[in-house]
Amino acid sequence: MDIRQLRTFLAITELGSFSKAALQVNLTPSAVSQQMQALETEIGVPLFDRTSRPPRPNTAGMQMIDAARELIRTADDAIGTITGRKVVGTLAIGSVRTSAMSLLPKAIVQLRERNPDLRIRLRVGSSDALLQDVAAGRLDAAMVAENRDLPAALRWNPFIREPLFVIAPPDTPAMPDQDLLRAFPYIRFRAAVPLAQTIDHELARMNIPLTEIAEIDTISSITSCVANGLGVSVVPNIAIRECPAPLVAVPFGDPVVTRRIGLVQRIGNARAVMIEQLLTDLRNVSGDHASS
Structure with missing residues (x-):
């Protein structure tokens, strides 16, 4: 299994077909099919229902989507750290519906100005659902209010009081x-x-x-x-x-x-460098009420 196979796999699931994915990853459709066959052989189970046209991810394929995203983000972060490049990859962020949410787009713009190759995926939801998603690795971080019942595996850092x-x-x-x-x-x-x-x-x-x-x-x-x-x-x-x-x-x-609002993340998160940058930007846009 290599990162190129995983990127191709995600392109197929996002675009809906092998041929469209081939254009995005600059491969021929036959090369895409060969990559997916090699990936399935290594994993040991089929990832697509090939009785449908175009082939669609089966149950194993749907489970593989989150794992592929996690592996790609981890690899991108590691390469960026080793080579000293700007932060790359995808940062998945959640936010509660709060008046302070207006600060998040401002901070994201600052973060992307320094790291133009960084992609952001933002989701808005309830505090409980976001905490579960961060703990499960479906989100890298989430903007939530101070929470006394924070799971032990998570760390919350305030940016505004x-x-x-x-x-x-x-x-x-x-x-x-x-x-x-x-x-x-x-x-x-x-x-x-x-x-x-x-x-x-x-x-x-x-x-x-x-x-x-x-x-x-x-x-x-x-x-x-x-x-x-x-x-x-x-x-x-x-x-x-x-x-x-x-x-x-x-x-x-x-x-x-x-009231205090902060970013919650998993302890030992591979994207800690990105999240720390975002936290700094959130404090910068919070003005006189920034908290640490």
């Missing part, structure tokens, strides 16, 4: 956070994520009688509702920074409540 604010519509008179929460209808962030739990915990500690007008599961929708006068809410600093409307913002809690 930002304060939370009570936000109110433009032109709202300035007043303390608790007065805002008492005086105006409250828009609750209702989602199964640590940020929502942090906000609810502090509100419970304050013991303020809230007049709830809405429950919304995305921060961007909350800032839009507040900007249009529906009520007040609690959001992280970056949501205010990204909102085009001039919201009134007052620090939330005493002391001010914060």
Whole structure:
């Protein structure tokens, strides 16, 4: 088994045919077939259902896809480290749906400017699913909030610690956070994520009688509702920074409540060099609230 065979195998699975893969890897269709036959002989099982036209990966072939990606990425990383070349290969990244996700594209652009041969594969999902995918090697890293139940095989490195604010519509008179929460209808962030739990915990500690007008599961929708006068809410600093409307913002809690977001990766990850570069770029784009 060699890397060329694995690249050809992935090209077939991605493009759907031997002939299209041959064009991508600069081989003849017969050479592609010979590579796949040699790969199947070495592995000891067929990887394609050749009764269909074009041949499609069978069950073993589908299982081989993740293994091939992992082997190619590991080889690319090793070659880059040994030769001193810029980072190459593919970096598979996951992210939760968070207001801080806007930082990730900025950091990726910086990373790719230094490493133009690096390919990025990004997936958005729930925190639990992302942690499982990182632990299983399906993702190299994932952007998630601080998690107390992190599996022992994973390491989490923060890149931002930002304060939370009570936000109110433009032109709202300035007043303390608790007065805002008492005086105006409250828009609750209702989602199964640590940020929502942090906000609810502090509100419970304050013991303020809230007049709830809405429950919304995305921060961007909350800032839009507040900007249009529906009520007040609690959001992280970056949501205010990204909102085009001039919201009134007052620090939330005493002391001010914060939330941390970081990158999680497997301990001993072969792509640690890439992930460390991405982590540095995320801290750079996080501005005054960068965390280490």
